[in-house]
Amino acid sequence: MKFPNDQFYLRSYQEMYDRFRDIPEALTNTLRIAERCNCELTLGKPRLPDYAVPSGFTKATWLRHLCEENLSQRYPKTTPEITDRLDYELRVIEQMGFPGYFLIVHDFVKYAKQAGIMVGPGRGSAAGSIVSYLLGITDLDPLEFGLMFERFLNPERISMPDIDIDFCYERRGEVIDYVRRKYGENHVAQIVTFGTLAARAAVRDVGRVLGMTYGEVDGVAKQIPQETGISLAAALKDNAELAKAYRENERVRQLLDIARKVEGFPRHxxxxxxxxxxxxxxxxxxxxxxxxxxxxxxxxxxxxxxxxxxxxxxxxxxLRTLTVLQNARNLVQQNRGVVIDPHTLPHKDPATRNLLSNAATIGVFQLESPGMRRLIANLRPETLEDLVPLMALYRPGPLGSGMVEDFIRGRHGQRETEYLHPLLEPVLKETYGVILYQEQVMQIGNVLAGFSLAEADVLRRAMGKKKPQEIAAMKQRFLAGAAGKGVAPEIAEHVFTLMEYFSGYGFNKSHSAAYAVVAYETAYLKANYPLEFMCALISSVMGSSDKVAQYIEECRTMAIPIYGPDVNYSDAEFKIAESGIRFGLMAVKNVGRQAIELIVSERAGRGKYLSIYDFCRRVPGHIVNKRVLESLIKAGAFGSTGKNRRETLMVLDKALEGGAVRHAEGQLSFFDLAGSDSFMVNDETWVQAEEFPQNELLRMEREMLGAYISGHPLDHWQTLLKKVGAATIAELKEAEDGREQTIGGLVTRIKNVTTRMGRRMAMIQMEDVTGAMEIVVFPDTLVRMQRPPSVDDVLLVRGKLERRDEDLKLLVAQIRILNLKSS
Structure with a gap:
């Protein structure tokens, strides 16, 4: 975007005076108005909407009443530990003035559950509160998982609680509508967020404004590391090549100087x-x-x-996974008559243990990426409890610090766990001596130095946000407290240093535990009810052809048959059929919901369609038009009528003409009313023809469904690709930038480009059974080939992986066309 002129800036007083010289009172009146404005914002004081409680109760007493009312349901055997924890939390909540907050959240979560809207078991630190658990805001027991209330709400730092809630992604809007109705349309609004110019984006935007070529700007931008939050100043400091270009190239220096000025500015x-x-x-x-x-x-x-x-x-x-879980449970009930209660799932289910141990976790919440599956294969989790640390381990900090390796070796008894002091064993035993959770930093402050858990949370936050002054002040208190407990000064010093180091990597255990619960239920359903789970999973990603293709391939691995769409058997969504999964008509390109509803309702009322002629006589062509029918035929949706795709396409125009005549007459004959079987097949003219070749059928399926149903063009080549150690495209999406990689795949699109020197290069879209990506074949590589690549060629390529913002490319050094007879 460019401004129409150069006048879009704040003018100086003199410029404004010159412009309004004839009416100087315009300036003085503006100043008078400004001087009369007086706005004082009161910061930090909670301004909660009013929540009405029953007569005779305050917000605090009503909150206690609700908690105690649900106590026996959540804890059939109430112990002093439970009641003491509840009393403590309620006391803190009341002292901080937040009973109303909990009642508001409880109210809309209760509404969602009563309306049948799936609600997540918890998210973030709120899972550490027994009050949240008793109110049904969260669904995991903080005592069972050893979660801490002070990580959520700390009386030492007065700030509003922060409870985030996951809902079924299809019905989240209903909850927001309820909140609007409850508190008033004008009292509720969505919140703005500003995208800011990160380092690379700043360079690219400024380069565009300066009129620099794409190549010039791209060369500079690629020198900036792909790290979250990296600044241009840090990039110049860390990258000698970038610093040299800045010193020696005036255009690069101008580009970076301006980019540094706009870096971090709101972009949109x-x-x-x-x-x-x-x-x-x-x-x-x-x-x-x-x-x-x-x-x-x-x-x-x-x-x-x-x-x-x-x-x-x-x-x-x-959260899409919640929708998948709910739909999968519904399918299990419809299909098998089994009602699954997520609150009573066994934590040590044998089938789930087997699935996790084998890292067969494609489609499992948080556990399906190639990197996570590699970690699972090494860790070999078996139970729900094993998934809690897994959630915390799979992050850049732990993966690059050696923590993961120490944890895995400790779990498998390959190293002896050592503790710097006996007091640390109860805190670190579950993580084999590794400080993995933020809560462990708090517990160490508590057991080793006598901090209250609230004080220890203040220390944790100071360490996590790297506040030197706060850390220094609390370090002296920590050392003094440790000395009071008889801890040697050098050990206390060492422990504090470790706490400070690992606090940058520590993860919120409450969040780990909450998402482990979701992951475990997902794994449980996949392991025990694979057909229903995969059906619900594929239905949830119908808008993403890559995901549909990935999950269909997983179904093949699991020996689950996949049936294509069919006008006589398919509904709108994917469904279970004949011990397999039947494609839904909604998955077919160009076919809208209105057309599908008409197809399904007509079939339900008058029986199956006997042919394309029969279909066109019964379904109006102004809704299910030629484009829709061509898509359905190419997708194989008329296969059950007994004619192949080529034969059906050859008579489509005649069938549509016949259907138009029948609908134009506006009436049905006596025989029509008797049902489809009475349609006069003598009106149907057919040309006998061989079906399209298999590769053409596969291309049609890919075009219309975003996936291959009757096979895959790479099936013949899979053994070779595995033999040469080719990675999958899904694996490349997590691979390190700049590494040499080998992949094999099918060419789906080619864009030929001519360089400035007049030489030809190619940008090729390649896909395998896991996804698609672009490869770049430069002129020197292209001329060495026997022939240029074509669409539908199967390639084996090796090159350097390049990440550019969100884009992933392979810069090809070697390329081979596998389907050449001489290959």
Whole structure:
């Protein structure tokens, strides 16, 4: 975007005076208005919407009543540990002034559950609260998993609680609508978020404005490491080649100097994916508002500013996995008559243990990436409890620090776990001496130095945010407290250093435990009810052809038959049929819901379609038109009528003409009313023809369904690809930038490019059974080939992996066409 002129800037006083010389009062009046404006914002004071409680109760006593009411349901055997924990949490919540907050969250979560909307078991630190558990806000027992309330709500630092909730992604909007109805349309709004210019984006945007060539800018941008939060200053410091270019090349220096000035600036505004604000009065009286592109009311200030002024901010997230779980459970009940209660799943189920031990976790929540599957194969988790540390281990910090290797060796008894002091054993035993969780940093402060858990949380936050002054002050208290417990100074010093180091990698155990519960249920359903689970899973990704293809390939691995779409058997969604999964008509390109509803309802009312002629006589062509029918035929959806795809396509125009005549007459004959069997087949003219070749059928399936059903073009080559050690495209998506990689795949698209020197190179889209990516074949590599590659060729290529922002490419050094007879 470019401004139409050079006048878009804040003018100086003199410029404004010169412009309004004839009416100077315009400037003085503006100043008078500004001087009369007086706005004082009260920061930090909670401004919660009012939650009405029954007569005779305060918010605090009603909160206690609800918790105690549910106590026997959650804990059939109540112990002093449970009641003491509940009393402590309620006391802290009341002291901090937040009973209303918990009642508000409890209310809309209760609504969702009563409406049959799937709610996640927990998310973030809220899972560490027994009050949240008793209210049904979370569904995992914090005592069973050893979770800490102070990680969630700390009386030492007064700040609004932060409870994020996952809902079924298809019905999340219903919960937001309920909140709007409850508190008033003008009291609720979505929240703005600003995308900012990261280092690479700043360079690319500035380079475009300066009129530099793509190659010039790209060469500089690629010198900036692909690290989250990397700054241009850090890149110049760490990359000698970039620093040299900055010193010696004036254009590069100008580019980076300007980019550093705009780095971090807001680039665009959008609506936050999950955040909403709920106010005690009309929002327009409290904060600036705007309308988003969808005409939704949205704030003009971000979540952080909303929290600073004390308004209630909630994250209501849509989680696709919850929808998959709910749909899978429904299918199990319909198919097998078994009702699955997620709260009573066995934590040591043999089938689930076998699935996890074999890392057969494609489609399992949080566990399906190639890197995670490699970690699972090494760790060999067996139970729900084993998944909790797994969630915390699979992150860049632990993976690059040696923590993962230490943990795995400890789990398998390959190293003896040592503790710097006996007091640390109860804290670190579950993680084999590794400080893995943020809560462990807090516990160490508690047991070794006598900090209260609230004080230890303050220390954890200071370490995590690297606040030197706070850390230094608390270090002295830590050393003194440890000395009071008889801990040698050098050991206390060493432990504090380790706490500080690992706090940068430590993960929230409450969040790990909550997501481990979701992952375990997903694995349980896949292991015990694979047909129902995979059907629900594929249905949830119908909009992503890559995902559909990946999960169909997984079904083949699991020996689950996949049946193509069929006008006589398919519904809109994927469904279970004949011990396999039948494609839904919604998965066929160009086929809309209205057309599908008509096809299915007509079939339900008057029986199966006997042919394309029969279909066109019964279904109006203005809704199911030629384009829709061509897509259905190419997808194989008329296979059950007894004619092949070529034969059906050859008579399509005649069938449509006959159908148009029949519908134009506006009436049905007596024989028509008797049902499909009475249609006069003598009106049907057919040309006998051989079916399309297999490769053409596969191409049609890929085009219309985004996946191959009756086979895969690479089936013949899989043994060779495995023999040469070719990686899959899915694996490359997690591979290290700049590494040499070998892949094999099918050519689906070629873009020929002419270089400045007049030489030809090619940008080729390649796909395998796991996904698709682009490969770049440079002129020197291209001329060495027997012939240029073509669409449908099967290639084996080797080259250097390149990541450019979100794009992934392979820069090819060697290439071979496998389907050449001489290969």
């Amino acid at each position: 505004a959008s609506v936050h994916a999950a955040g909403i604000v709920i106010a005690p009065e009309e929002l327009e009286r409290l904060i600036p508002l705007q309308r988003s592109g969808e005409e939704e009311v949205c704030t003009q200030i971000t979540m952080d500013d909303i929290e600073r002024i004390g308004l209630l901010k909630m994250d209501l997230l849509g």
